[in-house]
Amino acid sequence: MIVSWSRRIATPGVRTQYTHAIDIVPTLYECIGIEPPETLKGYPQVPLEGVSFAATFDDADAKTAKQTQFYSMGGTRAIWNDGWKAVAISPSAPDAWADYPTQEWELFDTRLDPSECHDISAEHPERLQELIALWWIQAGQYNALPLENRDVVEILGTERPQIAKPRDRYIYYPGCAEVPESVAPNIRNRSYTIAVEADIATTDASGVLFSHGARFGGHALYLKDGTLKYVYNWVGMQEQIVESTEPITTGHQILSATFEREGDTMPTEGTLTLHIGTTKVGEGRIKTQPGKFSIAGEGLNIGKDSGEPITDDYPGTSPWALVGGTITRAVIDVSGEPFIDLAREAAMAFARD
Numbered sequence: 001m002i003v004s005w006s007r008r009i010a011t012p013g014v015r016t017q018y019t020h021a022i023d024i025v026p027t028l029y030e031c032i033g034i035e036p037p038e039t040l041k042g043y044p045q046v047p048l049e050g051v052s053f054a055a056t057f058d059d060a061d062a063k064t065a066k067q068t069q070f071y072s073m074g075g076t077r078a079i080w081n082d083g084w085k086a087v088a089i090s091p092s093a094p095d096a097w098a099d100y101p102t103q104e105w106e107l108f109d110t111r112l113d114p115s116e117c118h119d120i121s122a123e124h125p126e127r128l129q130e131l132i133a134l135w136w137i138q139a140g141q142y143n144a145l146p147l148e149n150r151d152v153v154e155i156l157g158t159e160r161p162q163i164a165k166p167r168d169r170y171i172y173y174p175g176c177a178e179v180p181e182s183v184a185p186n187i188r189n190r191s192y193t194i195a196v197e198a199d200i201a202t203t204d205a206s207g208v209l210f211s212h213g214a215r216f217g218g219h220a221l222y223l224k225d226g227t228l229k230y231v232y233n234w235v236g237m238q239e240q241i242v243e244s245t246e247p248i249t250t251g252h253q254i255l256s257a258t259f260e261r262e263g264d265t266m267p268t269e270g271t272l273t274l275h276i277g278t279t280k281v282g283e284g285r286i287k288t289q290p291g292k293f294s295i296a297g298e299g300l301n302i303g304k305d306s307g308e309p310i311t312d313d314y315p316g317t318s319p320w321a322l323v324g325g326t327i328t329r330a331v332i333d334v335s336g337e338p339f340i341d342l343a344r345e346a347a348m349a350f351a352r353d
Contacts, residue, residue: 008057015056017064018080018110022050030054049142070138075100075149079135083111086121086131090149100147105132168335172302174327179300181292184212185332187259189268189290193337194221194230195256196302197328200248205324208314209255210332211305213293218310221257223248223322228274230257231311232286234267239311242272242284253277259288266290302330 001024003009008031029036030052038045055062071078075090075098088105090098107121107128121128139145150158160182170185185192196209203226211220216236222229228244242257254277262270267287274282298307304319314320 003057005057010058011060013060015053015060016114017053017056017062018066018069018083019053019064020050020069022048023053023066024050026050026052027054068134068138070135070142070144072139072142072144072147075147077135077139077147079131079138080110081131081134083109084127084131085110085116086128086135087116098149107131168333170332172300172330172332174303174329176302178298178306181212181294181299184300185334187332187334188288188292189261189266190334191259191261191270191336193256193258193331193333195254195331195333196221197330198253198255198322198325199328200250200253200325202324203248203250205248205322206315207322207324208301208303208305208320209322209327210300210302210330211310212298212300213310214298214308215310216308217289217293218298220305220310221255222305222314222320223255223325224313224315228255228276228281229313230272230274230282231313232272232288233310234287235289239313240272240284240286241311241313242274242282242286244274244276244281246276246279246281248276259286303327 026048027050028034029048031054036045036048051064051066053064053066055064067082069080071080076088077090078085078087085108086105087108088100088103090100090103105121105128106119107124108116108118109120110116139147164183172179194210198209206223206225209221209223211222212218213220213233215233217233219230219232222231226247228248230242232240234240248255254275256275258273258275260270260273261268265287267290269285269287272284272286273280301319304321305314306319309318309320
């Protein structure tokens with residue numbers, strides 16, 4: 001990382017003290033003069049796990065309080081302690097759910113070998129065993145047990161327990177905050193419909209109606225050059241675009257995209273159909289992702305695509321909000337019911353209003 005603070009860092013240059021991402025917050029707290037509370041609104045707080053490296057701002061050779069750094073991710077384990085680092089690799093594929101006791105540990109002296117190129121476990125077996133024992137102690141301390149190393153499809157495809165009751169239909173309104181992917185509708189490996197109810201003031205209306213995800217995976221329904229378009233960005237490698245063969249018209253419209261899953265292939269494939277009202281205006285075959293669009297990325301938006309754009313087909317830059325029209329609501333339906341039901345329901349609601 002790069003730290004720029006001319007008023008504090010008197011001697012710029014490279015620092016070689018061992019640090020980790022978890023050390024950033026304690027460093028900021030020390031620099032700002034904040035002492036984190038032990039309790040907040042009556043609830044005990046988990047102590048910060050990192051160590052400040054602010055001392056290195058004043059002295060390039062300063063000794064930090066960091067003695068140990070624990071690692072555990074996807075079954076792969078490591079521990080650093082006073083310059084020594086032990087590592088055990090657990091590949092996520094093709095050998096998911098590997099036999100942990102049979103996996104070999106490697107040993108590195110990061111002071112002499114910071115790039116960890118030379119395994120010296122055979123030369124220092126006692127040191128290696130000490131580090132392995134320390135890893136298990138810290139695994140219990142930092143709640144890293146039980147160990148598991150599911151493959152990527154299992155991790156991203158397994159649903160987490162939700163507080164809300166299961167539902168087949170989700171309704172969103174313009175102006176709502178971005179919906180995090182963790183609570184956005186699950187469209188994975190299933191048929192779905194996205195329907196946006198809008199008033200189109202001009203045939204030049206353009207912009208995003210619905211978006212979910214970003215450049216490395218996501219999908220969006222939008223208006224461009226007088227047509228309705230849908231894009232499914234498959235893991236950032238393939239932009240699959242379906243475009244209407246008929247132009248949009250002014251007035252109250254139901255603009256929708258329906259995906260019908262076909263077969264049991266992985267990744268899921270099927271037909272994406274565009275409708276304006278009850279009229280079919282476009283069709284194309286696409287494949288969809290088996291897991292979430294991102295682990296910690298952009299969520300679901302109505303009337304815009306904030307952050308990194310899903311497709312290069314957008315003109316200009318994000319958020320490319322809708323202009324020339326106003327959105328009443330957006331409906332995401334995963335029940336498998338025909339899209340026409342959504343259009344009729346919206347039309348009846350509009351008539352009642």
